[in-house]
Amino acid sequence: MAGLDAAAVEAWLAGQVDGFAGPARFTLVAGGRSNLTYRIDDAAGHAYALRRPPLGGVLSTAHDMSREWRFISAMAPTAVPVAPPRAYCADPAVTGAEFYVMDFVEGTVLADPAAAESLAPAARARAGEHVVEVLAALHALDPDAVGLEGSRKGFAERQLARWHQQIRNSGVEGAELALLDEIHAALAAHVPPQTRGIVHGDFRPGNMTFGPDGTVRAVFDWELSTLGDPMADLGYLVSLWQEPGDELPEGADPGPTTVPGFPTRDELVDRYARTTGRDVSDLPYWIAFNRWRSACILAGVQARYLAGVMADDGYADQVRARVATGRLLGESAKEALVAAGLG
Incomplete structure (x- = not known):
């Protein structure tokens, strides 16, 4: 199986994971540009998930397995639901890369409208509410108290510099680069006062698994934390x-929350503010920031494919189809800045 030496991993699991019983069956759950995830079913009826980096195209600061392991290990004893961590392997000789193993958490991942439709309307409403409650629980944690020490000042400044450099290195040019440069300048000039907490970095329903009642069973994908x-x-x-009813760019797929029954954006923000007691007046800045960051990511991927520096794996047509999405994100980031009086 690509990316996995089943025999070597099984031998490693036998020595590292209490209760593991071979032989095991390995199934690829998710692959592509993100980390690879495999389901492992052992002879004792236990199910585990193994995470390792993709097989190629790995950026120097991306796909850090030790980061994911450190964060889910810190979350495990808290109110933030994560898959129970089992073992971490720092030796790439076992299967070609570092990896970690956690319990496999069954449930529904809200990756698309079809998944959302599998939940009853009441469960969709609860899913939206619980997503916010989990986010509030994450943000209530003291990083030092859970073993995630570090000052990490200047978060927005670091992120702005990183993604601005990424688009320049990726070959984005012309009107698209000019728009992203313009938004970057406005964001950099209006960074709001910042507080210190734990940031997941990719917190969305597609990175969670839900029970039939809509409760979040586990939050995944901590690689950007x-x-x-x-x-x-x-x-x-x-x-x-x-x-429901949002205008989508040509070629863009609707997300799971376009299915009726989920809370609105305003309801999410109101619930977060009431639950946490936090001042959310600077939220327009962070919405613009995230739209700009997403536009940078899409523009960079598009530029690399059109330059022919990525393998022909059938993804290029999808990249071209998402050009409009990237442009819309850039334009909507600028609109958000203007609406907030920052652009």
Whole structure:
């Protein structure tokens, strides 16, 4: 199986995971540009998930397995639901890369409207509410108290510099680069006062599994997690949260929350503010920031494919179809800045 030496991993599991019993069956759950995830079913009826980096195209600061392991291990004893961590392997000789193993958490991942429709309307409403409650629980944690020490000041400044450099290195040019440069300048000139907390970095329903009643059973994909301003997570969640009737760019697929029954964006923000007691007046900045960041990511991927520096894996046509999405994100980021009086 690509990316996995089943025999070597099984031998490693036998020595590292209490209760593991071979032989095991390995199934690829998710692959592509993100980390690879495999389901492992052992002879004793236990199910585990193994996460490792993709097989190629890995950026120097991306796909850090030790980061994911450190964050889910810190979350495990808290009110933030994560898959119970089992073991971490720092030796790439086992299967070609570092990896970690956690319990496999069954449930519904809200990746698309079809998944959302599998939940009853009342469960959809509860899913929206519980997503916010979990985010509030995450942001209530003291990083030092859960073993995630570090000052990590200047979160917005670091992120702005990182993604601005990424688009310049990726070959984005012309009107698209000019728009992203313009938004970057406005964001950099109006960074709001920042607080310190744990930032998931990719907090959305597609990175969670839900029970039939709509409760979040586990939050996944901690590869972008860091210490910074928690408003970045709320801004990201709101910037991606679609509502029925939202105008979508040509070629874009509707998200799960376009299915009736989920809370609106305003209801999410109101619930977060009431639950946490936080001031959310700077949220427009973080919505604009996250739309700009997403536009940078899409523009960079598009530029690399059109330059022919990525393998021909059938994804290029999808990239071209998402050009409009990237442009809309850039334009909507500028609109958000103008609406907030910052652009």
